[in-house]
Amino acid sequence: MPERVILCIGTKKGLFVAEASQTRRSFALRGPFGSGVAVYSALIDTRTAPRLYASSCNAFFGMKVLLSTDLGKKFKETKSAPAFPKEDGRALANIWSLEAGDSRQDLWCGVEPAALFRSRDGGGSWEMVPGISNHVHARKWQPGNGGLCMHTILCDGNRVHLGISTGGHYLSEDGGVTFTAALRRTGRGERIVCTRS
């Protein structure tokens, strides 16, 4: 049973962190962090000493990733944020998803326009994952109502599931190197459930 419960809440006005004892009778709220800037995704990473990550999606100044190493008492920007290679021609419009990878420092990040980035050093540096970002389908995807976004990343060992609006569900079974469209039986009402041991 945990001693404390931490909840990250992304809003259009920034990130709020709610903290409670294990009884959850009442929560104390901190924030907003990244005040005035929308937070589309947050990650509580407990693989080692807890780290809280949040995307900070600034319409004026671009995308940042915020990091807290003190359970959300203060946040600072990571050394770098995901960015397309200059020659790619695409520009980041939003960070929609953050997910912990397999190794302790491994992070995944899904963005708009739909592409996947990976950090192997806890957010200090990022590289685009070409297996999905340059997938043969990528230039044919069309945006959903919320934009052409990679909104969901689910990791299960070497399997990496991605949800793309409206590209659909893509699956890697080699740790994120190659991806295939896995659209059968992903119709309305079905869910993909992954657990991390």
Added chain:
Amino acid sequence: MSITVYIPAALRDYCQGDSQMMLSAASVRAVLEQLERSHPLLYRSVCDETGAVRRHINLFINTSHIRDLEGLDTALVPGDVVTILTAVSGG
């Protein structure tokens, strides 16, 4: 040639709190290239990955917007002032 670049308050964390910088540059593009080398986080807040000035960021040379001049290729002369100005909206 000495060009003054005014930095908006929201971006001064990326340049040690400075409100202005003095640069030698012959064009707006050269100013941005210098910023990219010397202050990459500041640069990335002004321009996206493709090198384009972000949609809600405006660059003025003295009192003229660069879109009304020659864009990034606008030539600069000593004493020019480059102002980085964010758009303001509301209702």
